[in-house]
Amino acid sequence: MTTKADKKTQAKAEYNAFLAVCPSRQLLDRISDKWVVLILCALGDDASGQPGASHGPRPMRYSELARLLAGVSQKMLTQTLRALERDGLLTRTVTPTVPVTVTYELTDLGLSLHHLTRGLRQWAQTHMDQVLTNREQHDAGAS
Structure with a gap:
């Protein structure tokens, strides 16, 4: 047994x-989680969302991430960044400046996951019109 x-x-x-x-x-x-996917995409190489606008992975400050991720609360962004750091997907670097500068950057492990999440994000953006049409058709038939 x-x-x-x-x-x-x-x-x-x-x-x-x-x-x-x-x-x-x-x-x-x-x-x-959507915030994880978006953070990985932002820190990866496609934060602008525009085709061909890739600049490669780069560190970003907390405030830059907060501005880029429309709708994320301070609490949710902080919790998500801490969880990703704990999992080893990103690093948090504190630079003793006035005021203190904190940046986040993908680790190699995070970058490997970014390649997958980038594809999910692109798929969602590419197929959203089709999904919306399908939802409308489904909802009209359910009435």
Whole structure:
């Protein structure tokens, strides 16, 4: 008979997100968040959203991220940046200036995830008209 602890150990060893006890589910929760995707895209290379406007990964200040991410609250941005730092996806650098300068930059691990999130963002922007049309058609048929 397999115990709950045995199942947890097995899931951890295999990292199968389909298993309820798999820790990779927590990571999927984190990286599927819209603010995570947008922060990774901003720190990556496509913050402008314009095709061909890529400038490569670069560090950004908190205030710059806050301005770029329309609608994000200070609390949500802070929480998300702290979580991404904890996961090793970005680094936070404090420079002792007056006032103190804090910048955020993708790590190699964060950059590898950025390549995937950039594709999600581009897909969403490219297909939004089609999705909106489908929603309208679905809602009209449901009435």
